Amino acid sequence: MARWSVRWQPLFSGPIAVAYSAGPDSTALLLAAHERWPGQVIALHVHHGLQVAADDFESRGRVVCERLGIPFSSNRVQAVHEAGQSPEDAARQKRYRALASMAQEVGAACVLLGQHADDQAETLMLALSRGAGLPGLAAMAERFERHSVMFGRPLLGLPSRVLREWLQTHGHVFVDDPSNTDQRYTRNRIRALLLPAWEACFPGFRPMLARSARHAAQAQSLLDDLARIDMVQTGAPPAIQGLQALSRERQANVLRHWLRSSFGAAASTVQLDELLDQVADCTTRGHRIRIKVASGFVTREGECLVFVSPDNTPPI
Incomplete structure (x- = not known):
């Protein structure tokens, strides 16, 4: 699991923060980071207050970190969405702002996120369903900056199944968010219905979608270069x-x-x-x-x- 971390090493000159929800993906990331950089990792937990189980996520995450000797920091936010804004977008924006704030408080060099290959495939499918342009089709970047903090997604090449199997094989505990199966949310319908269908028709499709996302990101980078050239004139x-x-x-x-x-x-x-x-x-x-x-x-x-x-x- 820790092999992904080698090429991330040059980023780090201080504490390494992991966005830790206590779910399977962030648990796998936290354990792998702790194994790779013992004594440097800090767990950052965002409590959205959107469901009753959120208190349990926080308390169980705190217990895991205490057992491992990993500092645990939690921030509670009110992720209420505004008119015309989706609940998912509101929660995501509040989460990034809270993570950035906590990372700056502890002097973290980077915040690592647990998004994986299935998340990347879902993001691309969601963008296609909305008729998105290149920024949407580029899906999730491996590294990006937001609120003056560097974020990284080192697990984008690993499917969710691999992460869960690794956790179960080694007897690590995690919590499952019940909202992840609520098909009122588009992303959950993609996960429950489309991903299995793609797997049946195109086994091993995740790397192919990831490749398409990288091509879109490269094309968008060229358009950004052209825009900067044209803005010299405009x-x-x-x-x-x-x-x-x-x-x-x-x-x-x-x-x-x-x-x-x-x-x-x-x-x-x-x-x-x-x-x-x-x-x-x-x-x-x-x-x-x-x-x-x-x-x-x-x-x-x-x-x-x-x-x-x-x-x-x-x-x-």
């Missing part, structure tokens, strides 16, 4: 005339990159098409632009486009 925030000098496809690429990299906002296809139409029609000083994008608005301010978040007042 500026940031982008000047309307600078955008108009580009093809519509390159305008779209610049706007996607600007919104994503500067504000973490992703425009839908309909929103982006409407915004591109407005940019094309913007030939007079009096032309107003105000397009809903994600949770804010893209508006015209002088000769440039600006993004206004819900916390700010849109320009008049």
Whole structure:
């Protein structure tokens, strides 16, 4: 199990944090990290308060860590979703923020996450079902930064079955989250219905889907490079005339990159098409632009486009 960790070693110059829910995936990751870096690992637990069993997850995780001599830190969050936001997205965003905060408090060099090959396949299938672009089809990155903290997913090459078999073979205990079988959630339906069907039709399909995700990530990286080149001409925030000098496809690429990299906002296809139409029609000083994008608005301010978040007042 610990063989995955060798190429992660250069990242670490301090404590190594593991996002530990007490479930099978994070338990396998915690044990493997503890074996590879004894005395350096810290367990970070996020209590979402979304179900009665959450208290049991926290207490059982604490007991495991006490037995192993691993420091255990817990943070309770209120993962209530806002209007138009899915419960899963709300919980995920609160979880990352809580993990980053705890990691910074303990001076951790990186937070390791227990997502595995099945999670990667589910993420790609979910993106396909939503008609996602390259960022969605790239699925989950092996390494990424969020809230000024480095996160890593060292188990992406291992199926869930391998992790569970390893735990059971060595007699390690873990808890199963009952919400993982609730088919009201799309990801759970994919896990229960689609993954077995793919396995029956295409045995060993997980590495193939992972390869497709890597190809999408590479293609998106090239588009990001092109966007940075074009933004030398358009500026940031982008000047309307600078955008108009580009093809519509390159305008779209610049706007996607600007919104994503500067504000973490992703425009839908309909929103982006409407915004591109407005940019094309913007030939007079009096032309107003105000397009809903994600949770804010893209508006015209002088000769440039600006993004206004819900916390700010849109320009008049």
